[in-house]
Amino acid sequence: MTSALNTMDAAALKCLVDAPDADLALIDVRTAGEFETVHIPGSYNVPLEEFTANAAEVLAKIPGTPVLICHSGNRASKAQRALNEQQLGHSTVLIGGVTAYENAGGTMVRGVQRWALDRQMRMTAGSLVLAGLLGAKFISPKFAYLSAGIGGGLVFSAVRDSCPMISALGKMPWNKVAK
Structure with a gap:
């Protein structure tokens, strides 16, 4: 069974993140190094392999509606497909990833700089x-x-x-x- 992916553009996510009562769980499925380089404030880093292997545990520990984030949207889409296959509920993928979010004017946290x-x-x-x-x-x-x-x-x-x-x-x- 395949189901369509739920997606959100960066401008819409920025509006939700800026809202004081947003009930979001921003889950960044990039590697720890990529996450340290740049990420959206308040996001949780759970690399894709770890996320897909332990999705139920991760979702139980992180409250809110999951928004899956990566560099471009590909790994986040894989994470969402894994959630769908495991029937673990609704999630959304950020189209264009952290790059699109930053281009939409979203605030970013920067650390040690390395290539994606x-x-x-x-x-x-x-x-x-x-x-x-x-x-x-x-x-x-x-x-x-x-x-x-x-x-x-x-x-x-x-x-x-x-x-x-x-x-x-x-x-x-x-x-x-x-x-």
Whole structure:
């Protein structure tokens, strides 16, 4: 059973957040490092993997109507689909994520600045493809397999709608938060 996603644009969320009696649970499903870099005040950070594995527990601990937030809306949509599959009630996805919220004039909390995971992934994949092509030209033709492997991985991630490279990057030390 698939159900349509409930969404909200950034301007509407800003109005609700600014309302003194808003009963919202802003749940940010990005990694801890991304959350530390920039987030909406009052939001709770529960990374996507943790959220989908423990959604009932998370919702029991965080009062209010859940609004799911990520960088662009993709991970928040995955979180909402998980809630729907587990029949855990109504939630809303912020269209465009924290970027759209900030562009709509929403107040943001800023911490240690780091690149978003999708940007890190593009830099890593592009660098590896370029290294493979240069290595194939100047060192050994076998370096072309590196570029082919990265290209195949990107196709796989698009088909599966998940990205192993982003998962790996999310575990890197520069994306961790000091506790």
